[in-house]
Amino acid sequence: MSNKGDTSAPLLAGRDLVKAHGRTRALCGASVDLRAGEILAVTGTSGSGKSTLLHCLAGIVRPDQGSVAYDGQRLDRLPEKRLSELRRSDFGVVFQFGQLIPELTAFDNVALPLMLAGASRTEARSRAGEWLERFGVLGQQELRPGEMSGGQAQRVSLARALVTGPKVVFADEPTGALDSLASEQVMTALTHTARESGTAVLLITHDAQVAAYADREVRLSDGATVAAEVTA
Amino acid sequence: MSTRHILLGLLKAGPSHGYDLKRRHDERFPQARPLAYGQVYTTLQRLVRDGLAEVDGTDADGGPERTLYRSTQAGAHELARWAGEIAAPAPFVANEIFAKVVVSILADGDPAAYLRAQRAAHMERMRELTAVKTAPHSDLATVLSADYALNHLDADLRWINTTAARLTHLTAEVDTA
Numbered sequence: 061m062s063n064k065g066d067t068s069a070p071l072l073a074g075r076d077l078v079k080a081h082g083r084t085r086a087l088c089g090a091s092v093d094l095r096a097g098e099i100l101a102v103t104g105t106s107g108s109g110k111s112t113l114l115h116c117l118a119g120i121v122r123p124d125q126g127s128v129a130y131d132g133q134r135l136d137r138l139p140e141k142r143l144s145e146l147r148r149s150d151f152g153v154v155f156q157f158g159q160l161i162p163e164l165t166a167f168d169n170v171a172l173p174l175m176l177a178g179a180s181r182t183e184a185r186s187r188a189g190e191w192l193e194r195f196g197v198l199g200q201q202e203l204r205p206g207e208m209s210g211g212q213a214q215r216v217s218l219a220r221a222l223v224t225g226p227k228v229v230f231a232d233e234p235t236g237a238l239d240s241l242a243s244e245q246v247m248t249a250l251t252h253t254a255r256e257s258g259t260a261v262l263l264i265t266h267d268a269q270v271a272a273y274a275d276r277e278v279r280l281s282d283g284a285t286v287a288a289e290v291t292a
Numbered sequence: 293m294s295t296r297h298i299l300l301g302l303l304k305a306g307p308s309h310g311y312d313l314k315r316r317h318d319e320r321f322p323q324a325r326p327l328a329y330g331q332v333y334t335t336l337q338r339l340v341r342d343g344l345a346e347v348d349g350t351d352a353d354g355g356p357e358r359t360l361y362r363s364t365q366a367g368a369h370e371l372a373r374w375a376g377e378i379a380a381p382a383p384f385v386a387n388e389i390f391a392k393v394v395v396s397i398l399a400d401g402d403p404a405a406y407l408r409a410q411r412a413a414h415m416e417r418m419r420e421l422t423a424v425k426t427a428p429h430s431d432l433a434t435v436l437s438a439d440y441a442l443n444h445l446d447a448d449l450r451w452i453n454t455t456a457a458r459l460t461h462l463t464a465e466v467d468t469a
Contacts, residue, residue, distance in 0.1 A: 105457070248426045268449045269442055272418035273426075286408070 071096040071260055074117050078125035086112035088283035099261040101271035104280035110264045111232055118230045119143045152221030152229040156236040160205040166216045167201040173224050191219040195249050211242030218250055232264045247273045295335050300363055300371045307348040309358035323437040336361050344370050407456045414445050
């Protein structure tokens with residue numbers, strides 16, 4: 061789906077975000093809109109502030125200045141408990157290294173978020189199976205993360221991120237540790253599934269070929285969005 | 293790209309006429325410029341002149357009569373030689389993007405603005421190619437062709453990014469001098 065020229069209100073909006081880590085300013089006034097169902101790539105060189113931007117937009121850290129609005133709520137002002145609930149119910153996160161629980165099988169890794177959200181074991185297992193199948197890794201369901209290839213483990217991570225039906229998936233360099241073909245499988249699976257389910261994706265990447273899976277791109281330079289490309 | 297060798301390769305599947313060769317070429321190389329009929333027939337005549345192909349009768353098939361061509365033994369050898377020949381890892385220094393940036397620096401223009409606009413155009417094309425490549429039921433020729441174009445555009449983009457960063461540093465140095 062392309063959202064070019066879409067003037068609808070953004071689902072998630074970061075405005076004039078500033079965030080410092082100690083004396084280093086990671087974000088210096090970045091602004092980003094993510095619309096419902098949109099796949100947006102955030103690109104930039106190492107140290108340009110991409111991951112810090114993701115952390116602010118996902119409510120993982122609070123910005124020092126600026127605002128983050130999600131579905132009409134100011135995330136940067138929500139109490140921690142409410143923020144935590146919202147992250148669990150509405151957001152999914154995938155990192156470069158999937159951060160699956162190493163002691164659990166693929167199946168249990170995907171079923172776990174559902175059980176934490178109150179689903180019965182039977183329901184969780186049924187839905188986990190469906191999502192592993194959608195990402196083409198049902199055959200690996202009884203394997204632990206260390207027994208899978210990087211691409212398989214990352215597809216399990218995607219299944220885990222999407223199994224709860226989030227409105228937004230944040231993916232931080234999801235293919236950074238993969239070769240080009242495994243990267244293609246992961247990106248195809250992520251974008252096809254997100255488009256089918258209407259899930260918005262904020263994709264952090266330094267790789268233009270990965271960014272090309274998105275509907276549009278926002279580029280960061282020295283912690284600020286490059287103005288000419290925000291509305292590309 | 294060597295049209296004569298590509299036509300020889302297509303003739304490997306069996307005798308064919310110019311119209312069919314053009315159609316198969318355009319299907320096999322969807323990202324390339326479509327072949328002009330005139331170019332196909334001129335190339336076929338040169339292949340015959342050089343002994344690499346020969347006329348194999350005519351085929352009417354209910355329509356106008358068309359000359360069929362087939363590859364010769366010499367054509368098969370030439371195709372094998374060309375297919376195994378290493379292409380020169382060319383320095384690509386004559387690229388238009390490179391030339392525009394250099395001229396822009398020399399003429400006191402705005403190379404950074406040009407690079408940003410060029411980068412956006414490259415990304416747009418890469419999004420189109422990615423959509424083509426990942427569409428359900430894309431055939432192998434389409435995927436390989438899109439991969440090839442994507443990797444070359446990506447190489448351009450890396451150069452664009454590096455050059456943009458160099459221009460920024462250069463400007464910073466000038467400003468603080």
